[in-house]
Amino acid sequence: MLAQARTRCWEFVRCTRHNLLHLKIFRLGYDGHHWLVRDGDLEMVIPFYPFLPFRDLEGYLYGGRWRPEPGMTVLDVGGCFGEYSLYASKRVGETGRVIMLEPDPANIEVARKLFALNGNPRNIEIIPAGLWKEPGTVRFTAGNSEQSAVALDAAAGGAAANTIEIPTESLASVVKRCGLTRLDIVKMDIEGAELEVMAGAGELPAAFKPRYAIASYHIRDGRQTADVLPETFARLGYQSKVGYPDHLTTYASPGALD
Numbered sequence: 001m002l003a004q005a006r007t008r009c010w011e012f013v014r015c016t017r018h019n020l021l022h023l024k025i026f027r028l029g030y031d032g033h034h035w036l037v038r039d040g041d042l043e044m045v046i047p048f049y050p051f052l053p054f055r056d057l058e059g060y061l062y063g064g065r066w067r068p069e070p071g072m073t074v075l076d077v078g079g080c081f082g083e084y085s086l087y088a089s090k091r092v093g094e095t096g097r098v099i100m101l102e103p104d105p106a107n108i109e110v111a112r113k114l115f116a117l118n119g120n121p122r123n124i125e126i127i128p129a130g131l132w133k134e135p136g137t138v139r140f141t142a143g144n145s146e147q148s149a150v151a152l153d154a155a156a157g158g159a160a161a162n163t164i165e166i167p168t169e170s171l172a173s174v175v176k177r178c179g180l181t182r183l184d185i186v187k188m189d190i191e192g193a194e195l196e197v198m199a200g201a202g203e204l205p206a207a208f209k210p211r212y213a214i215a216s217y218h219i220r221d222g223r224q225t226a227d228v229l230p231e232t233f234a235r236l237g238y239q240s241k242v243g244y245p246d247h248l249t250t251y252a253s254p255g256a257l258d
Contacts, residue, residue, distance in 0.1 A: 059244035082111030132168035133200030192218035209254040217248035
């Protein structure tokens with residue numbers, strides 16, 4: 001009992017510190033068994049300490065202006081442990097859809113446990129694949145948690161013991177596979193492969209003009225992808241900007257960025 005009381009006291013202090021000093025949108029709590037994350041009246045139950053993932057998640061929300069809304073279709077690319085997918089599923093509600101792409105089997109297992117703890121939301125679909133410029137297969141270094149990634153260096157990937165071959169989809173093929181009639185938000189954190197994905201984004205049907213929030217601190221050929229993506233978005237007719245230094249994110253919209 002004493003140890004449990006100490007744990008609850010410590011978690012109260014730790015959560016309060018982050019709520020006051022670091023987080024702008026989410027609020028953390030602890031019920032003695034699990035952590036709770038809230039955005040207003042919306043609440044999620046998390047089995048692991050959630051500060052870092054939800055601090056990073058705040059970046060995708062563009063200062064709270066890009067919260068998913070009821071009825072939206074959201075694509076979570078590089079869903080990892082499922083925190084963003086869970087949050088989006090609660091925001092879009094029964095009339096919305098969340099498609100999570102994650103190729104690492106270990107990460108999918110963690111995400112499924114998170115979803116089960118939160119009632120297995122019926123509006124989440126997991127596609128066990130990576131996103132790329134075209135459908136097919138690529139080499140992938142698995143088992144590295146958040147750092148699992150497409151083996152962009154073919155020689156290094158082929159030599160790694162945990163390198164596997166994974167199926168890939170493109171943005172256009174996901175739309176077709178899932179029978180989507182709308183695509184509102186694409187969140188992406190795929191360790192540098194965002195350059196290939198966006199190179200194929202022109203294949204999306206003309207009616208699909210989602211907003212993008214892409215983790216873009218990754219290094220490709222000596223440059224952060226944040227320095228490269230604006231050129232791609234300009235060719236697509238999008239406005240873009242880079243922000244959120246805690247988890248550098250590129251935002252892109254078919255209309256003006258407010």
